[in-house]
Amino acid sequence: MRDDEFLAERFEAHRGRLLAVARRMLGSAGEAEDAVQEAWVRMSRSDTSHVDNLGGWLTTVVGRVCLDMLRARRSRAEQPLEPEVPVPAAVPDPEQDVLLADSVGSALLVVLDTLTPAERLAFVLHDLFAVPYDEVAGVIGKSPAAARQLGSRARRRVRGAQATETGPARRRELVDAFLAAAREGDFEGLLAVLDPDVVVRTEAGVTTGALAVAKGATGYARHITGVVRPALVEGRTGFALLRDGRVERTLAFTFVHDRIAVIDITTDPATAARSDVTLL
Template sequence: MRDEDFLAERFEAHRGRLLAVARRMLGSAGEAEDAVQEAWMRMSRSDTTHVDNLGGWLTTVVGRVCLDMLRARRSRAEQPLEAETPVPAAAPDPEQDVLLADSVGGALLVVLDTLTPAERLAFVLHDLFAVPYGEIGGVIGKSPAATRQLASRARRRVRGAQAAEADPTRRRELVDAFLAAAREGDFEGLLDVLDPDVVVRTEAGVTAGALAVAKGASGYARHITGVVVPALVEGRAGIALLRDGRVERTLAFTFVHDRIAVIDITTDPATAARSDVTLL
């Protein structure tokens, strides 16, 4: 057997686990494939002859790749909401939903999106894949004790997510308060209803952090020319922007710890018009 064939065979023996790690880290089947491919490229350029635990070595490599990808997302997230330019949304990936559902429920995925890249890596690798804190610390450049603290902080958020999710009446109150504060440019009022690590997702990218989201929401609201009303968007509490009686934009909210933790915004009018929207 040629050396390159033997190397590929060794890598393929670990591909399933590497994909599982990357999917849970990134929440995207396509990005997970990219991360694993990058791990293969790094392995093919490295001398792994003396690596005793190739699976562990590859897991840390994939962890580093995913960490870089998550940090790149955060850097793009610094764009204010009003500066975003809509681009076509990615098609839903049923395979991704099935693959994630076995150990990561919807509430957990929401909470993972509110964690910092380092917290997410520490939690996923340790709690879901039993990677020791010492190895994870080597990936993120932290001591084992500091890595343990990151995972513990993430774990508290994850454990409290479902229990503390707001009831329907409270969700409506939060949506109304968000809408009123945005209309009035009430920055402090927005901060009162937003989770400190709130994430806003649009076709153009991601914005993270209450300060950035509040600034973008209050600034954007001043330029709205249509009618904005509370609504159920695909069954979730949200807001619809109407122009000439047609739904032109939607916001759908997810709540964690009695705060707005994730806002999914559809900015493309054609996509918004096809959404299941019930005006309230």
């Protein structure tokens, strides 16, 4: 067997687990595939002959790739990680990990979307894939104590949110109330439907906190022209702005504790037109 074939065979033995980690980190099958492919590229360019635990090494690589991708969502500025990748000492059985990760439903992914990149990585690696905090710390570039604190904070938020899942009808009510309050300049009405730690993401950057988001929403609504239609945007409750019958902008919402926790706004018409939008 040629060296490149042997290398590919070793990588493929871990692909299932790497995809499970990446899906839970990113919440997107497509982005997960990209992250795993990047891990393959890094492995093919590295000397891994000295690595005893290749599964652990690859998990760390994928974790760092995902962390970069999550940080890129929060800021348009590039935030590369250190190139050196520490090799973890041990990892659980891949098949058991994949089964565990696949048992986690979409409700958890909704909650994970509200965490910071470091919190999300600490929770996913430690709680879903049993990676020790000493190794998690090496991925995020913090001390084990800081990694443990990030994981604990994420765990509290996940547990609290899972107990109050928001149903489809209520999601629609919240989105309608948000739009009505924004159009009317009803600041208190907006605060009533927004999570205190709400995050708004656009191509231009990120806004956090209910006060800042409510202020921005009233200004945004004043400049809306065209037809606004309720819609499912990439499977999420939201609405679309149409001009001449074409989707020009979209807003997709994530809910936690019966409040709006994340709003993803696509303002670029070309990107919005390519989105999976179902008008309601």
